[in-house]
Amino acid sequence: MSQPVLGILTLYLNDAKQLEEKSVYRRMIIEGGKLGLDVFVFTPMDVHASKEQVYAMxxxxxxxxxxxxxxxxPAMIFDRCRIQKSARFQQLxxxxxxxxxxxxxNRPLRNKWTIHQTFSQKQRFRQHLPETLLYQSSTDLKRMLRSHPVVYIKPINGTGGRGILRIEKKAGAQGIFNIQGRRQNRRIISPRKVSLSQLDSVVRKWCIGTxxxxxxxxxxxxxxxRFHDYRMLVQKxxxxxxxxxxMAGRVGAARSVTSNLHGGGHAVRAEKLLRGWLGSQERxxxxxxxxxxxGIEAAAYLEDCFSSLCELALDLAIDREGKIYILEVNPKPAREVFLRSGDIETYRKSLVRPLEYALWIHRNKEAPASSKVTEE
Structure with missing residues (x-):
């Protein structure tokens, strides 16, 4: 049996050819070597198409x-490319x-709206979805605010908490709202009060461009x-x-409407955070x-609906009653939440599992048909 080779596909962050997760790739190469898997890193810019070769890192x-x-x-590719507004993404x-x-x-998933609609088709998942609308006019916003005291405006393709606006009805004040958020550059927008007419203008300007x-x-x-949520990672x-x-808890920075670590949040062991939130270890x-x-059923369902996946992160909200809501899913998740919460073993496992899955794919491709049936 030939030695299996896995190429980690990524994108440069800039013209200086910097990589966002170089330390992660280094660790995966080391762990791959221990398993007998040859791992290297490359980007679409490194491909010599006529020679079918890559100038690999x-x-x-x-x-x-x-x-x-x-x-x-490489015959097998682990795609770690995230959306960019650049020529590099077009090359991808x-x-x-x-x-x-x-x-x-793993293959790319669709945008947040398509994922929400896909989950909505199944009663199993429908009960775990916050009400969500595609924002098209002030009518949509007013409809949501009639039903819910708090509404979030978020970009259909946003990541890392960028571009999120939180709107809350001010208690005891008719037609007055508190708004705060994070711009696309993650800069925090301090809380302020606005009237309904001002709110409509703010949201329309906020939503220009996407x-x-x-x-x-x-x-x-x-x-x-501070606001909090939970990041769950399921993998093959x-x-x-x-x-x-x-699974780890995330607690947002002061004055932040999101809990993202890149926005100044910090990570906590999920069980510890949830125990304090729900009031008991048993709950x-x-x-x-x-x-x-x-999480496991959601990953399997999305793979059936779209295409191959080997891992999926789910951002979960859990209310005081213990009801679970799926806020977002991410097919290209970072692993640092486990490192920052002190869960070193889970962090290591999160890096090794895609490698073990790649070896399983290799074995099944190389094995004769009869042995494939036996293993399955």
Whole structure:
């Protein structure tokens, strides 16, 4: 059996060819070597199409140094590319089309609205969705505000808490709203009061340039005044089966309407945060088991509806009654939430599982048909 090769596909952040997750890739290359998996990193810019080769970034654990080597196009690809507004992203789209015949561990998911609509088709998931509308006019906003005291306006393709506006009806004041948020550059917009007519103008200006959603706000404010949620990571294991890798709590920065770590938030062990939120260890454990089942079923369902996935992060809101809401899903999740919460073993597992899954794919491709049936 030939040695399996996995190429980690990523994008440069800028013209200086910097990578966002270089330390993660280094660790995955080291762990891959222990498993007998040859791992390297490349971008669409590094592909020499006529030669079917890539000018790959390789890491040598013995010297602790990165270097460049010409390598054959890998048969298996772990796509870590996130959306950019750049020519580099257009190169990525062309790469995916041209090399569609290669084995991708994961394929891109659709935007937040399409995912919401897909979940809405199943009663199993419908009960775990906050009410969500595609924002098109002030009519949509007013409709949401009639039903919910808090509404979030969020971009259809946003990540990292960027571009989110929180709107809350001011108690005891008719037609007055508190608004606060984060701009696309993550800068915090301080809370301020506006009238309904001012609100309409603010939201219209906020939504210029892209498509936004209006979403029911779930009560997530801690006694400290900060907002929190939970990041759950489910991945396929070394047998090709979906499994929970871990779950961590995220607590937002002061004055922030989101809990994202890149926006100044911090990570906490999920069980500890949930125990304080729900009031008992027993309730926390019960809700976490329910969340685990929901996450695994959600990942399997989205893979059936769209295409191949090997991992999926779910951002969950859990109210005081223990009801679970799926806020967003992310097919290209970061793992640092586990590192920052002190859960080192889960962090390691989150890096190793895609490698073990790649080996499972390789074994099943190389094995004769009869042995494939036996393993399945």
């Amino acid at each position: 390789v890491y040598d654990p013995k010297t602790g140094k990165w270097s460049r080597k010409w390598r054959a196009l 789209l062309r790469f995916r089309t041209r090399y569609n015949h290669l084995t991708f561990l 498509t936004f959603l209006a979403q029911q706000g779930i009560p997530l404010r801690l006694p400290s005044g 294991n070394g047998h090709g089966v979906w499994e929970l890798t871990g 926390a454990v019960k809700v976490m088991k329910t969340a685990e089942k929901l």
